[in-house]
Amino acid sequence: MTTTTGRAPAPGRRRGPSMADVAREANVSGQTVSRVSNGRDNVDAVTRDRVLAAMTKLGYRPNSAARALRTGRFRSIGVIMFTLSSFGNMRTLDAITTAASDAGYSLTLIPVPHPTKGEISVAFDRLADAAVDGVILIVEAHLLDESDVELPDGLPVVIVDASGDERFPGVDTDQAHGARLAVQHLLDLGHESVWHVAGPERSYSATSRREAWAATLAEHGATAPPVLEGDWSTESGYELGLELAANPAVTAVFAANDQMALGVLRAMHETGRQVPGDVSVVGFDDMSESSSFWPPLTTVHQFFGEVGRRSVEALLREVEVGERRGNSVVDVELVVRQSTAPPR
Amino acid sequence: MTTTTGRAPAPGRRRGPSMADVAREANVSGQTVSRVSNGRDNVDAVTRDRVLAAMTKLGYRPNSAARALRTGRFRSIGVIMFTLSSFGNMRTLDAITTAASDAGYSLTLIPVPHPTKGEISVAFDRLADAAVDGVILIVEAHLLDESDVELPDGLPVVIVDASGDERFPGVDTDQAHGARLAVQHLLDLGHESVWHVAGPERSYSATSRREAWAATLAEHGATAPPVLEGDWSTESGYELGLELAANPAVTAVFAANDQMALGVLRAMHETGRQVPGDVSVVGFDDMSESSSFWPPLTTVHQFFGEVGRRSVEALLREVEVGERRGNSVVDVELVVRQSTAPPR
DNA sequence: CAGAGAGATGTTGACGTCAACATCTCGCGA
DNA sequence: TCGCGAGATGTTGACGTCAACATCTCTCTG
Numbered sequence: 001m002t003t004t005t006g007r008a009p010a011p012g013r014r015r016g017p018s019m020a021d022v023a024r025e026a027n028v029s030g031q032t033v034s035r036v037s038n039g040r041d042n043v044d045a046v047t048r049d050r051v052l053a054a055m056t057k058l059g060y061r062p063n064s065a066a067r068a069l070r071t072g073r074f075r076s077i078g079v080i081m082f083t084l085s086s087f088g089n090m091r092t093l094d095a096i097t098t099a100a101s102d103a104g105y106s107l108t109l110i111p112v113p114h115p116t117k118g119e120i121s122v123a124f125d126r127l128a129d130a131a132v133d134g135v136i137l138i139v140e141a142h143l144l145d146e147s148d149v150e151l152p153d154g155l156p157v158v159i160v161d162a163s164g165d166e167r168f169p170g171v172d173t174d175q176a177h178g179a180r181l182a183v184q185h186l187l188d189l190g191h192e193s194v195w196h197v198a199g200p201e202r203s204y205s206a207t208s209r210r211e212a213w214a215a216t217l218a219e220h221g222a223t224a225p226p227v228l229e230g231d232w233s234t235e236s237g238y239e240l241g242l243e244l245a246a247n248p249a250v251t252a253v254f255a256a257n258d259q260m261a262l263g264v265l266r267a268m269h270e271t272g273r274q275v276p277g278d279v280s281v282v283g284f285d286d287m288s289e290s291s292s293f294w295p296p297l298t299t300v301h302q303f304f305g306e307v308g309r310r311s312v313e314a315l316l317r318e319v320e321v322g323e324r325r326g327n328s329v330v331d332v333e334l335v336v337r338q339s340t341a342p343p344r
Numbered sequence: 345m346t347t348t349t350g351r352a353p354a355p356g357r358r359r360g361p362s363m364a365d366v367a368r369e370a371n372v373s374g375q376t377v378s379r380v381s382n383g384r385d386n387v388d389a390v391t392r393d394r395v396l397a398a399m400t401k402l403g404y405r406p407n408s409a410a411r412a413l414r415t416g417r418f419r420s421i422g423v424i425m426f427t428l429s430s431f432g433n434m435r436t437l438d439a440i441t442t443a444a445s446d447a448g449y450s451l452t453l454i455p456v457p458h459p460t461k462g463e464i465s466v467a468f469d470r471l472a473d474a475a476v477d478g479v480i481l482i483v484e485a486h487l488l489d490e491s492d493v494e495l496p497d498g499l500p501v502v503i504v505d506a507s508g509d510e511r512f513p514g515v516d517t518d519q520a521h522g523a524r525l526a527v528q529h530l531l532d533l534g535h536e537s538v539w540h541v542a543g544p545e546r547s548y549s550a551t552s553r554r555e556a557w558a559a560t561l562a563e564h565g566a567t568a569p570p571v572l573e574g575d576w577s578t579e580s581g582y583e584l585g586l587e588l589a590a591n592p593a594v595t596a597v598f599a600a601n602d603q604m605a606l607g608v609l610r611a612m613h614e615t616g617r618q619v620p621g622d623v624s625v626v627g628f629d630d631m632s633e634s635s636s637f638w639p640p641l642t643t644v645h646q647f648f649g650e651v652g653r654r655s656v657e658a659l660l661r662e663v664e665v666g667e668r669r670g671n672s673v674v675d676v677e678l679v680v681r682q683s684t685a686p687p688r
Numbered sequence: 689c690a691g692a693g694a695g696a697t698g699t700t701g702a703c704g705t706c707a708a709c710a711t712c713t714c715g716c717g718a
Numbered sequence: 719t720c721g722c723g724a725g726a727t728g729t730t731g732a733c734g735t736c737a738a739c740a741t742c743t744c745t746c747t748g
Contacts, residue, residue: 019735029697030698031698031699035697037735044697063413063734066409066736070735097428108450110445130450265638266636288603292582296610362705386727407704411706412705413734414706415705
């Protein structure tokens with residue numbers, strides 16, 4: 001005689017009560033529990049209370065896997081990003097998380113260690129497995145030019161700060177306008193020309209800023225000095241800053257982000273060049289520390305929160321309504337502090 | 345005679361091919377597809393190739409919802425954190441993401457806008473709905489003292505930097521040791537006493553650092569000046585720094601994080617107090633910018649990456665093996681740069 | 689007072705996967 | 719030659735939820 005197998009308590013833990021259990025407890029059908037659980041209004045108030053009481057008593061929690069299987073929706077959005085360590089990305093992510101959570105979506109993070117084509121493909125592969133309804137890409141790279149990178153079919157995508165490609169809706173900060181404001185400000189103060197510490201070539205934001213810098217200079221008949229290319233890091237700003245400090249012709253520097261600007265400031269201090277007396281410095285981002293740099297940094301303020309919010313909005317519109325929007329541009333603002341002054 | 349209902353194409357988009365489709369294409373049973381998909385070895389090489397070819401041809405992707413429903417596992421870990429804007433949290437999150445992804449887990453972010461008891465409960469509620477196998481808490485708060493905050497039953501939890509509670513395994517940075525190193529360093533340089541710009545009371549890290557600061561001072565027979573309490577922000581460091589600058593007795597300051605230390609530096613510069621000539625300053629965190637502050641900041645380096653890695657390791661051990669570990673402590677390191685010197 | 693209609697509730701089956709069990713084939717030793 | 723075991727493959731059903739459809743009970747109208 002064989003005994004029933006009496007299977008082990010649970011493979012994956014947390015096999016909580018199911019709808020059927022609640023239904024039994026409340027003496028209704030599973031469907032009624034489902035209706036209550038989903039907040040439908042075609043349930044009698046008395047019945048609803050009974051069901052709610054049963055739910056509380058049993059500690060019922062809807063099983064999101066079953067729900068997702070049934071509905072085909074995960075109520076989760078994915079975010080693909082390189083390196084969390086950049087200030088802007090963090091802020092954007094923060095806003096995205098909040099906006100998503102307000103809309104009742106959770107957020108799945110999909111990291112890409114290095115921005116190479118191969119890694120991106122890996123991320124997209126992983127993405128296809130991921131339980132998400134849509135994806136926000138924050139990759140700061142011209143990856144879209146590489147046409148063999150393929151997004152999973154039919155998965156809504158919004159791209160942040162890597163525009164120029166019209167295949168997907170995007171949300172972009174007005175990089176060019178920011179760079180223009182920065183350069184214009186320095187020119188207005190009377191500087192003959194403005195040197196540029198740029199971000200890496202592969203970054204879309206970096207090239208936009210660089211181009212706008214060059215264009216603004218050209219419009220004012222100023223000759224553009226050679227570009228110094230950094231990698232966004234404070235260290236690289238410092239090293240390039242030492243080069244600039246050694247050149248007496250340099251009176252104004254526009255760094256493509258605040259971190260590199262900080263490095264430039266340090267280089268100037270170490271070499272005894274006064275800021276803003278001898279050299280004026282402008283950054284980009286307006287990170288929260290910038291107002292306490294020495295001297296407090298003149299910089300271009302980005303509205304990362306707005307970028308994050310709009311991304312989620314655009315994505316969810318496509319996910320839920322099926323309506324696809326075009327690109328959206330977020331403006332910037334020049335914040336003048338004490339790192340800029342007229343040349344001596 | 346009734347005709348079959350021929351229902352609408354798909355409620356949630358992206359109804360891709362299922363195992364059944366692949367099975368048909370490869371002319372095998374669904375179970376064989378499942379075995380290939382899960383990498384079992386009891387499948388004939390020829391059959392496996394045929395199945396793989398069919399998968400590729402159809403663009404098959406396992407449906408994670410169905411898998412989760414069947415197995416009871418989501419292969420996802422949740423992270424609850426306040427504000428993404430702190431440098432340390434971000435670094436930790438970065439490491440967690442990487443470690444999780446290496447282990448084949450995705451990461452679900454659950455934000456908590458404000459660290460109040462109510463908000464935390466909301467987050468835990470949301471958590472219960474979330475499709476995660478375990479949770480890492482980065483809340484920097486003494487929330488665990490509030491006993492009515494209840495974690496969902498049977499959900500593995502690891503707590504970062506909020507130890508002192510033994511109910512859950514945790515990973516902690518050795519805050520006390522760090523503070524000791526900082527204070528000791530200043531005392532060794534010959535300072536009579538050390539002032540402290542502390543983090544907010546509610547933060548566990550902040551109170552650990554503060555207590556260790558006081559204890560170290562006491563051990564050396566130095567009297568502890570009154571504590572100045574900030575909120576981690578550069579702004580608050582600046583304001584408290586102005587107070588310190590106005591007091592000629594102040595020759596050494598230990599700030600509970602680098603951001604507040606930066607604010608103190610600014611205050612000193614503005615009031616003409618030399619750093620490190622008149623006042624020495626030490627921070628905590630060693631954020632990537634700190635080496636470019638002016639002067640480059642002496643600070644306590646935290647190994648955030650290690651914290652993140654260990655958290656994931658501990659959590660997954662509990663999730664997968666059911667083995668619960670105790671607390672784990674990550675050491676710190678004093679990095680001496682140029683913001684500290686003997687008193688005049 | 690019959691019948692229509694609105695609203696509440698129940699029944700059935702399918703979403704895609706995988707564990708458990710059943711079956712089939714083949715090689716090898718007694 | 720037969721039987722046994724190992725390995726490959728197939729069949730069945732259940733995980734928890736919800737849409738579609740089926741009932742059932744009222745109320746209101748003409």
